[in-house]
Amino acid sequence: xxxxSQHPSRVICKSGTSVKIECRSLDFQATTMFWYRxxxxxxxxxxxxxxxxxxxxxxxxxxxxxxxxxxxxxxxxTLTVTSAHPEDSSFYICSARDIVRAGAGDTEAFFGxxxxxxxx
Amino acid sequence: xQKIEQNSEALNIQEGKTATLTCNYTNYSPAYLQWYRQDPGxxxxxxxxxxxxxKEKRKERLKVTFDTTLKQSLFHITASQPADSATYLCxxxxxxxxxxxxxxxxxSP
Numbered sequence: 001x002x003x004x005s006q007h008p009s010r011v012i013c014k015s016g017t018s019v020k021i022e023c024r025s026l027d028f029q030a031t032t033m034f035w036y037r038x039x040x041x042x043x044x045x046x047x048x049x050x051x052x053x054x055x056x057x058x059x060x061x062x063x064x065x066x067x068x069x070x071x072x073x074x075x076x077x078t079l080t081v082t083s084a085h086p087e088d089s090s091f092y093i094c095s096a097r098d099i100v101r102a103g104a105g106d107t108e109a110f111f112g113x114x115x116x117x118x119x120x
Numbered sequence: 121x122q123k124i125e126q127n128s129e130a131l132n133i134q135e136g137k138t139a140t141l142t143c144n145y146t147n148y149s150p151a152y153l154q155w156y157r158q159d160p161g162x163x164x165x166x167x168x169x170x171x172x173x174x175k176e177k178r179k180e181r182l183k184v185t186f187d188t189t190l191k192q193s194l195f196h197i198t199a200s201q202p203a204d205s206a207t208y209l210c211x212x213x214x215x216x217x218x219x220x221x222x223x224x225x226x227x228s229p
Contacts, residue, residue, distance in 0.1 A: 006163070032215065043124075043221040044164070044209070093163045097215070107152055109217055111163030 002028045002098050006112025013084055013119055021079045021115045023094030029074040030096035034109065035067070038091045050077045084119040091116055122147045124212060124220035132226045133200055141195040141223045143210035150212040153186055153193050158207045158222065167208075168195075200227045 003026040013019050023033055031052050036044040048058045048069050056069035066088075068080040077096075081088055095109040125144045133139050143153070151172050156164035170177045170186045170193070177184045183196040197204050207222040 004163075034216070041221070044219045046216065046218070049216060091161075095163070095217075107214055108154060108166040108169055109164075109211075110166065111156075114161065114163045116161065 002110045004096050004110045004112045006094050010116045018082045023077045023112050025075045025096045028098040033077040033096045035079050036093045086119045089119045126220040126223045130224040135229050139197040139200050139225050141208050143193040145191050148212050154211045155195050156209045202227050
């Protein structure tokens with residue numbers, strides 16, 4: 001299956017600093033990437049939908065100035081958590097769809113391995 | 121509002137038995153329903169997709185059913201193995217997926 005690489009897998013940062021998380025589709029092109037957040041024993045909550053070459057669409061309640069998303073190419077999207085605080089500590093996961101396969105009717109999502117962010 | 125419900129309690133079964141997990145949804149008319157596996161500290165991995173006009177789908181030891189009248193999907197793992205222990209998520213939607221909380225499956229030797 002298609003591979004999505006997410007980096008870093010773990011990061012610890014000080015309160016007030018910014019952290020960038022990268023999400024790459026390694027063997028396919030993704031016009032759309034999705035960013036999720038997951039708290040322990042909770043569901044994946046969609047934060048935003050990232051479209052290549054345009055502004056991201058944020059879900060209700062997600063601050064776009066705090067969670068900056070850039071999708072500059074068909075294989076790379078980044079999420080920057082700005083001025084991080086302890087309450088931002090969570091597991092962040094990206095996913096992508098293969099635009100070629102999506103056109104054929106397949107709609108499964110391929111996920112990165114996730115990033116565990118801890119803000120101290 | 122749209123809701124996806126999965127049994128939040130862990131399912132404990134013995135190796136070799138069939139595990140059955142349930143996904144119920146309300147206020148949805150999905151064209152697809154998907155099942156994913158998630159291991160601790162990892163992203164979900166796609167398992168199966170079933171379309172609204174399909175009642176059942178199989179892949180190796182996995183079987184998924186989809187009842188659009190009951191608004192329910194059942195996920196079966198036959199001849200379960202300890203390596204099947206994980207959290208299983210159901211998801212609905214097309215380009216944007218909404219996930220249930222998942223059910224943790226524990227298969228003991």
